[in-house]
Amino acid sequence: MVWILASFATAASAAMSQDAAKPLQTPAEVVAAAPASEWRAIDPQDLLVIDFSGGGRTVIQLAPAFAPVHVANIKALARAGYWATGAAIYRVQDNYVTQWGLNETERALPPGVVKLPPHEYWLDRQPGGAAPLALKGADAYTPAAGFLGNWPVAYDAKALSIPHCYGYVGVARDLAPDTGTGGELYAVIGHAPRQLDRNIAIVGRVVAGMEHLSARPRGQGALGIYENRASDIPIASVRLAADLPAADRPAFEMLDQASPSFARYLHLRANRKDAFYERPAGGVDICNAPIPVRKKAP
Amino acid sequence: MVWILASFATAASAAMSQDAAKPLQTPAEVVAAAPASEWRAIDPQDLLVIDFSGGGRTVIQLAPAFAPVHVANIKALARAGYWATGAAIYRVQDNYVTQWGLNETERALPPGVVKLPPHEYWLDRQPGGAAPLALKGADAYTPAAGFLGNWPVAYDAKALSIPHCYGYVGVARDLAPDTGTGGELYAVIGHAPRQLDRNIAIVGRVVAGMEHLSARPRGQGALGIYENRASDIPIASVRLAADLPAADRPAFEMLDQASPSFARYLHLRANRKDAFYERPAGGVDICNAPIPVRKKAP
Numbered sequence A, B: 001m002v003w004i005l006a007s008f009a010t011a012a013s014a015a016m017s018q019d020a021a022k023p024l025q026t027p028a029e030v031v032a033a034a035p036a037s038e039w040r041a042i043d044p045q046d047l048l049v050i051d052f053s054g055g056g057r058t059v060i061q062l063a064p065a066f067a068p069v070h071v072a073n074i075k076a077l078a079r080a081g082y083w084a085t086g087a088a089i090y091r092v093q094d095n096y097v098t099q100w101g102l103n104e105t106e107r108a109l110p111p112g113v114v115k116l117p118p119h120e121y122w123l124d125r126q127p128g129g130a131a132p133l134a135l136k137g138a139d140a141y142t143p144a145a146g147f148l149g150n151w152p153v154a155y156d157a158k159a160l161s162i163p164h165c166y167g168y169v170g171v172a173r174d175l176a177p178d179t180g181t182g183g184e185l186y187a188v189i190g191h192a193p194r195q196l197d198r199n200i201a202i203v204g205r206v207v208a209g210m211e212h213l214s215a216r217p218r219g220q221g222a223l224g225i226y227e228n229r230a231s232d233i234p235i236a237s238v239r240l241a242a243d244l245p246a247a248d249r250p251a252f253e254m255l256d257q258a259s260p261s262f263a264r265y266l267h268l269r270a271n272r273k274d275a276f277y278e279r280p281a282g283g284v285d286i287c288n289a290p291i292p293v294r295k296k297a298p
Helices: A010-021 A027-033 A068-080 A260-270 B009-017 B027-033 B068-079 B261-269
Strands: A037-043 A046-050 A055-064 A086-090 A097-101 A143-147 A150-153 A160-162 A167-171 A184-190 A202-208 A233-240 A252-253 A293-295 B039-041 B045-054 B059-060 B088-092 B097-101 B145-146 B151-155 B157-160 B167-171 B184-188 B202-208 B232-242 B252-255 B293-297
Touching: A027 A260, A055 A068, A068 A233, A160 A260, A202 B045, A252 A260, A260 B045, B027 B261, B059 B068, B059 B252, B068 B167, B068 B232
Parallel strands: none
Antiparallel strands: A037 A252, A046 A055, A046 A233, A055 A202, A086 A097, A086 A233, A097 A184, A143 A150, A150 A160, A167 A184, A167 A202, A252 A293, B039 B252, B045 B059, B045 B232, B059 B202, B088 B097, B088 B232, B097 B184, B145 B151, B151 B157, B167 B184, B167 B202, B252 B293
C-alpha cells in the first residue's frame, strides 16, 4: 500500500533505529527515545476530563499561568457539577471550532465564579521574567513565537499570548466587553485561526481524545451550530483528574522545552530529512511544532 | 447563546451592512458583496466529483497548471472508471490527512497513465512569467508566499509550490523516487503540514463537501490506517464534472485574485477590526486566507 508517511512514526520504528545505533532521524524517534528525566508530569489539578454520554473521553490540560481567572472559573464550574446535566457539544464548524457547554441564561453560575473575568488575552510580560525559547524563523502574526513554561507563545517585547493552534481550547464570548465565564468552551479543529489570538482567552489544550471533538458531524446552521437541538452531543460529566478515583484517573507528562531532546525535536520539525523527505523546509511555524505530551504510567 | 463569532459571517449580515450603507467590515461581507464581474468560473474539466456509497459528495478543483502530469493521470483514472469499484477511504489521521483510492498492486493502471510522473513538487518559475501577488508578512517555510493564477503559492526567486493548506489535495507516494501515480490521494484535515510542500505533489483543493473527508472516524492503526478493512468508507464513483449529466453537474466560481474585492478581503483577513475583534493581528499566513470559492448558479 502506498501512503504518505506520517509526521509521527510508530514507537516500533523508533525502537528499531536505536537497536541499529542509527542516528535518530525523525521528530517522533527523538521523542520516543527521550529519557524519563526530560519529561514533566502534568498536575492532575490541571487536567479537565470530559466524558461524553455516547462514549469517549477528552482530556484538556489547563493553563493557569496564562489565564488564571478563567481557569479558576472552569475548575469551580467542574467541581460544582455545572456541566453534569444538560451540557453538550452544540456547534461544529469545519476548519474552525467545536464548541460545548452551558451559559448563564441556561443555568445560573455557582457562587465563586467570576462573571466578567479580566481580558486574559494579551498578557504583560513580567519585567525580569523568563524569556521564551524563541522559535527560529518568522511568525506571520507577531514579531516572535516560541515556548514558555512548556506552552507555545506568540509575543513581542511587552506582551504575549498562547496562539490558537489545533487542539487549543478557548473561552467562548459575546461581543466585548464580555470575556466569557468559562461555561462555554471551544477547541480549534482546523488550521490555526490566529486572528483570535489577542482577542479571546486560551485556557488549555487537548492532550487526549481530540477525535471526540474533531470527528463530530459538522453543524449545518450559521457558524456550524446544530440547527436541531436533537443533534447535540451530550456530555455525561466534566471533572478534574484530581477528583477522579485513582483507578480511573488519567495521567500525562510533557517533554520539557529546556531538554536536549526537545531542542533536537524542534530542529527536526523544521528540517525533515529522512527516507521520505527530499527537501527540508528550514523552518516551521509555532502551531506545527506541538509540545510532545504522552500518557504517563500510573 | 454565547459564542465566538465565526470567521465567515452569514450572507444576511452582509446584506444588512449594505442596506445600512456601512463600510464592509468583515472578509465575508466583502466576498458576499463582490460583483459578478470579479468571479471566475471553474472549468468543469477541472472538477473531480467523488460520491460516497453511504451518501455525501466531495468536489475537488484540480490544478493542471501546477501538476500537469499528475492531474492528467487523475483525469485518465477517473474516465477509465479506475475508482468505480473497490475504492475507499482507508486512512484518517487526526490533524493530518484523510486518504483514499487504489494502487497498482490492487488494480492495474489503465493505458495512458504515467507510472512515474516527474517531481511536480517545487516548480521552476518561468523567466518572464507572471509574478505572484505577494502576501504581506512573513512565511515560516519559504522566503515569500502569495497567490498565482488564483492558487496560493509559497516561493523564492527561482521556484514555487502550492502549500499544504487545509483542504488541499496531494498525491500519496512511497519513498523517493516514487512520485505517486494519482491512484491514491489525500486531503489535509488539520493544521497545514507545510513540511510536505516541496516533497509531495499538490494537485488540487476541496471546494465542497470537505466534511465528508474531515469528519470521518479516525483510524486507530499506525498512521491513522483503519485496522479493520470493514471500517473502510467506500466510494461509489469518481467522475469529472464535465462528464456528469447537466442536471447533476456541480458548478463553482472563484474570486479573482486581481480584483479589488480580493485585495480588500485579504486586508481584512490580516486586520480584523469589527464588533468582535479588539486587536487586529496585522498579518495572516497563507493558509488562513483561502481563495474564496462558491457554488455557481447553473
